Every structure is written in structure tokens, then in C-alpha cells.
Amino acid sequence: MKILRAYHGRTMLPATICLLMSVPGAGPVWAQTTDTSLKKSQSAVRRLPDGYPDLQGLWMKSTGGFQGLFVGSLDGTNFAAQGRGRGAGPAGRGGGTTYEYTPAAEAERKDRVRRGHEDPEAGCHLPGVPRALDQPGGLYPVQIIQDERYVALLHEAMHDVRIIPTDNSKHPRNYWAWDGDSRGRWEGDTLVVDVSNFNGRTWLDMAGNFVDENEHVVERFTLTDPDTILYEATISDPTVFVKPVQMRFTLKRVPAEQQILEYSCLEGERSLQHYTEEDGGTKQRAR
Amino acid sequence: MSSASTRLAVRAALAGVMMATFIPGTGAQTPARQTAFSPARLWDGQTPDFRGIWQVLDTAYVNIEGHPAGKGIAASKSIIVEPSDGKIPYKPEALKQRQENYRTRATADPSLKCYQAGVPRATYLAIPLQILQSPGNFAIVYQENHAFRVFHQDTRPHFDSTDWWMGDTRYRWEGDALVADVVAITDQAWLDQAGNFHSTEAHIVERYRLIGRDALEYEARIEDPVVYSMPWTLRTVLYRVKQPGARIIEDECLEDANGVRHHISPSDPRNLLKSDYSRWTKPAQK
Numbered sequence: 001m002k003i004l005r006a007y008h009g010r011t012m013l014p015a016t017i018c019l020l021m022s023v024p025g026a027g028p029v030w031a032q033t034t035d036t037s038l039k040k041s042q043s044a045v046r047r048l049p050d051g052y053p054d055l056q057g058l059w060m061k062s063t064g065g066f067q068g069l070f071v072g073s074l075d076g077t078n079f080a081a082q083g084r085g086r087g088a089g090p091a092g093r094g095g096g097t098t099y100e101y102t103p104a105a106e107a108e109r110k111d112r113v114r115r116g117h118e119d120p121e122a123g124c125h126l127p128g129v130p131r132a133l134d135q136p137g138g139l140y141p142v143q144i145i146q147d148e149r150y151v152a153l154l155h156e157a158m159h160d161v162r163i164i165p166t167d168n169s170k171h172p173r174n175y176w177a178w179d180g181d182s183r184g185r186w187e188g189d190t191l192v193v194d195v196s197n198f199n200g201r202t203w204l205d206m207a208g209n210f211v212d213e214n215e216h217v218v219e220r221f222t223l224t225d226p227d228t229i230l231y232e233a234t235i236s237d238p239t240v241f242v243k244p245v246q247m248r249f250t251l252k253r254v255p256a257e258q259q260i261l262e263y264s265c266l267e268g269e270r271s272l273q274h275y276t277e278e279d280g281g282t283k284q285r286a287r
Numbered sequence: 288m289s290s291a292s293t294r295l296a297v298r299a300a301l302a303g304v305m306m307a308t309f310i311p312g313t314g315a316q317t318p319a320r321q322t323a324f325s326p327a328r329l330w331d332g333q334t335p336d337f338r339g340i341w342q343v344l345d346t347a348y349v350n351i352e353g354h355p356a357g358k359g360i361a362a363s364k365s366i367i368v369e370p371s372d373g374k375i376p377y378k379p380e381a382l383k384q385r386q387e388n389y390r391t392r393a394t395a396d397p398s399l400k401c402y403q404a405g406v407p408r409a410t411y412l413a414i415p416l417q418i419l420q421s422p423g424n425f426a427i428v429y430q431e432n433h434a435f436r437v438f439h440q441d442t443r444p445h446f447d448s449t450d451w452w453m454g455d456t457r458y459r460w461e462g463d464a465l466v467a468d469v470v471a472i473t474d475q476a477w478l479d480q481a482g483n484f485h486s487t488e489a490h491i492v493e494r495y496r497l498i499g500r501d502a503l504e505y506e507a508r509i510e511d512p513v514v515y516s517m518p519w520t521l522r523t524v525l526y527r528v529k530q531p532g533a534r535i536i537e538d539e540c541l542e543d544a545n546g547v548r549h550h551i552s553p554s555d556p557r558n559l560l561k562s563d564y565s566r567w568t569k570p571a572q573k
């Protein structure tokens with residue numbers, strides 16, 4: 001069953017971020033950080049013996065809301081089909097994400113809005129990259145464990161796991177996966193992860209945005225202060241996008257009294273009860 | 288730790304505590320073996336280093352009470368070390384339930400639906416697991432159905448207000464052994480393919496201990512007054528996976544034509560039935 005986090009309401013967000021989130025059109029949060037203040041705040045971060053920033057801890061995507069929350073919602077209304085489409089600036093990503101599809105892919109995206117119930121995540125499948133981190137803000141945390149060889153991301157959502165070697169090794173041949181294959185390296189104090197070898201099944205969100213097997217992601221994790229990770233992803237896919245999609249949001253450290261919980265999605269999935277029969281679910285449409 | 292001599296003194300003291308705790312609990316031969324191997328340490332110079340990919344080699348996952356050989360499956364002895372007859376001390380009603388589970392195991396085993404395996408079953412599946420560790424952090428990632436457990440230090444109480452598939456785990460170090468206390472486990476999980484089971488009252492104490500550089504002993508003492516007449520203990524050994532470049536491979540089940548989840552080979556055409564990327568170039572027939 002999907003279990004909402006027991007204490008997520010206690011997650012503390014700096015007041016400034018909350019304020020920005022609530023103002024439509026407000027600039028992205030990271031724009032406030034100047035280079036000099038970044039250097040200053042980064043000097044306060046802990047480091048492992050190898051000298052690299054210690055990303056360990058429990059983290060939660062800090063920006064609020066996400067565009068797909070009410071897609072196929074309680075009364076059967078499909079909000080995504082009513083003009084939220086085109087993936088336009090979902091609030092959950094700091095307002096900056098835009099998608100430019102090839103004409104064929106745009107037609108497919110529109111069709112997927114209609115086929116929202118086919119979103120594999122609704123069936124508890126692995127979300128892929130970057131969706132594993134791009135979950136509803138303040139809902140599902142990620143636990144990071146790190147040593148000199150790996151940075152491991154243990155996601156509460158879908159109990160998705162990525163164990164990322166930080167040796168800049170090469171992607172394997174003949175391996176395809178929902179989460180692709182991740183290979184990391186450090187560029188200064190930023191962890192850069194190259195993700196390839198996707199199986200092409202994942203959607204980027206519940207609003208029909210998608211990628212195929214040609215997806216390639218470059219992620220950047222930067223600890224901008226001891227309690228904040230700036231996450232940036234560049235998603236390219238030549239058969240889907242005209243130009244790479246840029247995504248940025250922040251992860252905030254979750255207070256130490258909280259813990260990651262189990263997400264037993266498949267073991268008693270209830271999502272299909274919320275979809276109407278015509279969308280492939282079991283719910284009767286309200287008259 | 289300020290000096291090597293202090294460290295040695297602390298180790299000696301810890302070893303003493305450890306011996307004292309081992310003797311009453313787990314039989315006479317254990318303390319002697321305990322001193323046999325001193326594991327490598329993490330970079331804090333203290334914490335035993337259990338990192339790596341591990342896997343059991345036997346087939347106890349078929350039936351932890353032991354079983355004869357089957358097609359492509361080697362026979363296995365019981366891995367139950369207490370009681371000494373190698374049998375789970377079921378109460379009479381519970382034994383009937385186990386027999387029913389065994390009879391229907393071809394369809395009733397929750398692992399057939401790609402559910403997380405539960406504790407301790409995930410450990411001896413003969414499927415790799417990876418221990419992730421740093422000072423103060425300990426987690427196990429199981430390849431089977433990408434389950435994982437984050438071990439929390441036992442300085443905080445259990446979070447046991449609901450039932451989890453992989454339980455709620457609190458741990459402490461007893462010398463060089465990691466001792467984990469696990470509660471809040473769903474009664475939907477089985478212990479093996481033979482239908483052995485526990486209730487939601489199960490309380491499991493796990494003990495992880497390196498007995499060599501590449502051998503990790505695993506012990507689980509299971510107490511469950513609803514189902515068993517007395518606590519019982521299983522013990523097995525996991526071996527380090529040493530192939531160059533070995534990694535945990537993503538394991539995601541796929542739906543069959545009826546929407547039921549199965550382990551389906553990536554090369555099986557059935558895995559193209561649902562949510563397949565190729566659909567976007569040839570739109571789905573509705």
C-alpha cells in the first residue's frame with residue numbers, strides 16, 4: 001500500500017522558499033545564491049576522508065506541488081487534458097522546466113495525457129531518472145549513503161535504488177534498465193552522474209511528458225550549504241526532444257528525528273481504484 | 288580514539304562484553320569462533336567493514352527445514368540450528384497452516400507476485416545483496432525486487448505502528464558483530480518457498496559477523512508466541528561476490544496479459560505487452 005510519510009508535515013522549509021513557492025512567476029530559488037556566498041556556505045559542509053563533500057543523510061525535494069497530482073482525480077476530471085499540458089512550467093520544478101518535442105513526439109505526448117492510467121509509475125514501476133528524485137515535494141525522501149567508491153540513493157518512492165560508482169567508469173553494453181545505468185565522477189565539489197542505457201519505458205511525470213530508449217541524462221549534485229543539495233539534470237533524447245530539457249530543484253535535509261519508511265506499492269496497489277473504468281481503472285464515473 | 292593503546296584497550300573491553308553476551312545465547316561453540324577473525328575497519332578505524340556484494344550458495348530458500356534435490360536445484364540441509372532437530376517449533380494450528388501453505392505454494396507464495404521478500408528470507412534467497420556502509424550508516428540493498436533496508440541505530444525506539452514487508456530495523460555493534468532487532472513485519476511474507484511463515488508478532492534478532500574476509504555469517508533468532516511454541520534460530524553463511532565489475536542488477540517484474548506481475552526475462556516477448564516505448568511510434572489500439 002502507498003503510505004504517506006508519517007511526519008512529513010514537520011519538514012521545515014525556510015520561510016523564503018515557502019514564500020517563493022506561493023508566488024506565481026517568482027524567480028527560481030537558486031537565483032538568490034551568488035558565487036561568493038556559495039563558496040562561503042560550501043566551506044561549512046562536511047567532507048569524507050577523500051576530500052569530497054559528504055552528501056549523506058535523508059533528503060527531501062523542497063519545492064512544493066507537482067503538476068500531476070490531480071490528473072485523473074477524484075471526480076474523474078483529467079486536469080492534464082484541460083490545458084496544463086505541454087509540460088508547461090510545473091511548479092514542482094522551480095517553474096523553469098520546458099519541453100520542446102519533435103512533432104511526432106508531441107502527438108504522442110498529447111495521446112499519453114489521454115492514456116494517463118498507463119503511466120508505469122501508477123503501476124508501481126520504477127520511476128526512472130530524473131523522476132526518482134522529481135517526486136512530489138515534501139512527500140518521499142531519499143537516503144544517501146556514500147563512501148569512496150559509491151554514492152547510493154535509496155528512494156522511499158517505489159523503493160527505487162541507485163548505487164552509483166564514482167569512478168567515472170564506462171556504461172556496460174547489453175544492459176537496459178528502468179533506471180538506466182549511472183556512472184559518477186566528481187567535478188570539484190559537484191557530483192556529476194552520467195545516466196544512459198534506459199529501457200525507454202518510463203514517463204517523466206503524470207502529465208504525459210516522456211522519454212524513450214534514447215534518453216541520456218547528466219545530473220549534477222552540489223551541496224550548496226550543509227542542509228541543501230542543488231540538483232540539476234539535463235535530459236537529452238534526440239528522438240523525443242528538439243533540444244535537451246533542463247531541470248533544477250533543491251533537496252533539503254530532513255530533520256534527524258525522521259526516518260525513511262517503506263513504500264510497499266506493488267504489495268497492495270490501490271491507484272487503479274482512483275481511475276475510472278474508461279481510463280482503465282475500476283472506479284465508476286460520477287454522473 | 289587518541290592512541291593505539293587506548294584503541295586496543297577498548298577493543299579488549301568490547302570483546303569481553305561480547306563473550307559475556309554470546310555464551311548464554313547461542314551455544315558453546317560460538318565464543319571460540321568469535322575470536323577467529325578480525326575484520327577490516329571503515330575509515331573511522333573502528334566500525335567493522337561489511338561492505339560488498341554477498342550471496343548464499345545453498346538452496347535453503349526452497350525450504351529452510353531442508354529438502355531433497357529437484358530439477359536444477361541441489362538438496363539442502365536444514366539451516367535451523369536451534370532447536371537441534373532442525374524443525375520450526377510450530378504450534379499445532381500453525382503447523383496445519385504451514386501444511387496448507389505448502390500444498391498451495393505454487394500459487395500462494397507471495398514472492399511469485401514480485402513482492403519484497405521480507406526478513407530474514409531476503410538474506411538467503413541465493414540472489415545477491417549489497418551492504419552499503421559508512422561510519423554511523425548501514426543499509427542492505429537486495430537485488431530481488433530492489434528491496435532495501437536502512438538500519439537505524441538502536442538509540443531510538445522502533446517505528447512499529449504499522450506492518451512493513453522488510454520490517455523496522457534497529458542495530459548495535461556487539462564487538463565485531465552487528466546485532467539487529469527487527470519488528471513490525473507483515474504476516475503476508477513467507478520464510479521460504481515451502482510456506483513457512485510467521486505472524487505480525489514476530490520479533491527477529493539478526494546477527495551479522497565476518498568469519499573470514501569473504502564469508503559473512505548470518506544468524507536470525509525468531510520469536511513469535513502466536514505461531515511458535517518457542518523461539519528458534521537459523522544460521523547460514525553468505526559469500527563475497529568477487530567477479531570484476533559485479534553490481535546489483537536492476538530487478539523489476541513485468542505484467543503479463545492479465546496485469547499480474549511476474550519475473551519475466553528481458554528477452555521474453557511478453558515484456559513488450561505493457562508500457563513499451565515502441566508504442567509511441569505505433570499508437571496503441573484502444
